[in-house]
Amino acid sequence: MTAEVPDDTRTRILRAALDLFAEHGYQRTSLRQIAERLRLTKAAILYHFPAKEHLLVALVEPLVADLEALLDAAAAGPAERARWTVLEGWVETVLTHRRPLGMLFHDIALITRGDAYHRLMRIAMRANELIAGPDAGRRERVRAVQAVATCSDPVVFFADVPDEVLRADMLDGVRRLLGDPPAGYGREPAGGAAGAGEPAAGGAGRVRR
Known part of the structure; x- marks a missing residue:
């Protein structure tokens, strides 16, 4: 043994x-x-x-690094898929790091002078650009910001909801805001509308990996 x-x-x-x-x-x-x-x-x-601040930065680093890698992958892929690569990858990333994200939500002011904060701001700007798309107008940029919030904030406010349920709810919300991904993107076929607080049948809404 x-x-x-x-x-x-x-x-x-x-x-x-x-x-x-x-x-x-x-x-x-x-x-x-x-x-x-x-x-x-x-x-x-x-x-x-x-110093104690170094603990906070170290706890946030995996989240920041994973988001940066996600945006790099989305920018390197087909432009027509960038929006949904970011959004679905964003949901997976924040669910993976939901405890540090909750801590960061409550203590964001503590790292506003550090490198982690500036990296998070650059991440947010890049994500908004990829989601809005090239030549986006004001309305598209506003919806891109709303989409990121849709795929982030519920992780903090619904800490007691299981990952699989929250994943389905967040993706459903962002699709209602922006519309469905382009045909052939790779989503599982829908198995019917999900009930309140429940994922769709057959794991609908998850990306085929």
């Missing part, structure tokens, strides 16, 4: 920090509390993260 490989100290620190930030908020959580949760010294925490 192979023994499980224990988490490295840095990963354990990040997991404990995320738990405590969720329980008490970033401002009310000290490095000493994180150290005590892990039975480490404060010096051990500082060895990996010289």
